[in-house]
Amino acid sequence: MLFPKLSKITTTDVVFVNQEDTLLFALEKMVDSNHRRIIVQNGKKFAQITSHDIIHLKAKGISFDTKLHEVHLEPIPSIYKNANILDTLDFVKNNFEIICVLNDEGTLFGIATASDILASIDPHIILENTKIGDIFQSTKSFITTNKDKSLELVIGELVESTRDCILVVDDNQNVEGIITSKDINQAIFKHQDFNISVKDFMTKSVKTLPDSCAVNEAIAFIQKQEFHRVVVVEENTQKLVGLITQQDLISQSYVTWSKIVKEHFSEMEEIVNIFKNRNQKLTMLASTDPLTGIYNRRMFLDLFEQNLALQIRHHHQSSLVILDVDNFKNVNDTYGHDVGDEVLVSIVNVLKDLLRTSDILARWGGEEFVVLLKHVNPVDAFKVSEKLRKNIELLEFKAMKENITCSFGLTEILLTDSLESATKRADNALYEAKRTGKNKTVQV
Numbered sequence: 001m002l003f004p005k006l007s008k009i010t011t012t013d014v015v016f017v018n019q020e021d022t023l024l025f026a027l028e029k030m031v032d033s034n035h036r037r038i039i040v041q042n043g044k045k046f047a048q049i050t051s052h053d054i055i056h057l058k059a060k061g062i063s064f065d066t067k068l069h070e071v072h073l074e075p076i077p078s079i080y081k082n083a084n085i086l087d088t089l090d091f092v093k094n095n096f097e098i099i100c101v102l103n104d105e106g107t108l109f110g111i112a113t114a115s116d117i118l119a120s121i122d123p124h125i126i127l128e129n130t131k132i133g134d135i136f137q138s139t140k141s142f143i144t145t146n147k148d149k150s151l152e153l154v155i156g157e158l159v160e161s162t163r164d165c166i167l168v169v170d171d172n173q174n175v176e177g178i179i180t181s182k183d184i185n186q187a188i189f190k191h192q193d194f195n196i197s198v199k200d201f202m203t204k205s206v207k208t209l210p211d212s213c214a215v216n217e218a219i220a221f222i223q224k225q226e227f228h229r230v231v232v233v234e235e236n237t238q239k240l241v242g243l244i245t246q247q248d249l250i251s252q253s254y255v256t257w258s259k260i261v262k263e264h265f266s267e268m269e270e271i272v273n274i275f276k277n278r279n280q281k282l283t284m285l286a287s288t289d290p291l292t293g294i295y296n297r298r299m300f301l302d303l304f305e306q307n308l309a310l311q312i313r314h315h316h317q318s319s320l321v322i323l324d325v326d327n328f329k330n331v332n333d334t335y336g337h338d339v340g341d342e343v344l345v346s347i348v349n350v351l352k353d354l355l356r357t358s359d360i361l362a363r364w365g366g367e368e369f370v371v372l373l374k375h376v377n378p379v380d381a382f383k384v385s386e387k388l389r390k391n392i393e394l395l396e397f398k399a400m401k402e403n404i405t406c407s408f409g410l411t412e413i414l415l416t417d418s419l420e421s422a423t424k425r426a427d428n429a430l431y432e433a434k435r436t437g438k439n440k441t442v443q444v
Helices: 023-033 051-059 085-091 114-119 151-160 181-189 215-225 246-263 269-275 279-287 297-314 328-335 337-354 378-393 419-435
Strands: 016-018 037-042 045-050 078-080 098-102 108-113 165-169 175-180 208-210 229-233 240-245 318-325 360-365 368-374 406-413 441-443
Touching (some): 016 023, 023 037, 051 151, 051 181, 151 165, 165 240, 175 181, 175 229, 215 229, 297 368, 297 419, 318 328, 318 337, 318 378, 337 368, 368 378, 378 406, 419 441
Antiparallel strands (some): 165 175, 318 368, 318 406, 360 368
16 A cells, blocks of 8 residues: 555644634633644534634623534545545645544544655655645645734735734745744633734744745645645745735645656556546535535635636726625524534525526525626626525525524625735625615625
8 A cells, every 4th residue: 555544643642622712712721732723522523713813702792601513614525544645635725734533433543744744755756756835836725914013904814814823024025923823822712912013912933945946845844844734935135925825735745646647557556546636626625615505705815816807907897795694693593503514505505596607606605695797787786786686585484483684795896906805895785784774786
């Protein structure tokens, strides 16, 4: 066997809490163990809560006395410990970086991370031909700030982004420090004053890798340092290139594995059988939401950027809609998460039936969805939103007495917009719809 069983690479020293525990208890566990994520157990089902989740929940004003089952947590796939490492490919999704590994009876044995999987690749499979700088042709997942900003402002920027850290750079784009969501969790736990400058809070000693570093060297570095991400700089100038994560490395590994299959077919027959007709499935898993089958957040980000480039070039109009299921927490609490899932799937079916094939529909997160209406002006976009809202309200569910409603936030996508500016306006409109009674469309 070229690849080991999962039991050989699983980390068994796992920090976990129960879904009946509070957010404060989870935060204490996270701080005490110096982990950026911990496992939340619900019988034979597992989820995770991350340091970034803690920051978002605090920003939303959620009480730390809230129990974990009352907040939306990201589920984690599971697999039995006697499975082969290649079987984990069935769980490859952009937003899954860890897998729960189970004993034969279904209890938690441990976790396997992306770096565990990469480190267990047979030594004959060498990843030294690809430089990490090449990966940044398609990866730009980082945000920056300067050291003179207030920490409170920077935390706000982090909350509004999908990132879990922010890099501190000087005017020449040289890295001066880093602030991670785990750092902020520590500060929240210690009730630290956020009214200070970034330079007084940031971690100033930042370990970096040059963009000429090989992928296998980067993997070894991540393993040794136990990092989630690595800061990459230009080898000659030391200017910031970006961040590279374990997920970026594992994606690059798939490409490398495919090359090796072609070159060493006889040696790799086991892999050939598993990888046959797998490319299309991996692409689908990487770009879609597993519950509803529509695009996930990461895929929407890419499609939005593509549409914005075309909009700028051809000067056409487009509109952005963010919708949120009203009182969805009550649905989960009263009827259970299975009914909650049924509600989300039914809403998506309504949206797909009424939207055009050219429109882009994605799950934004939890009970929120986002729609990009191409070539649609604000007036028509409002009509579309109202049509969607009214049809969702007509849905009926056997397990529920009441009807489901949604609130809509709508904005025109301007030629000067970025994804952040457009979504912020739409989100503000959604907030106003919620504040003024729900089940309505608000346009800004």
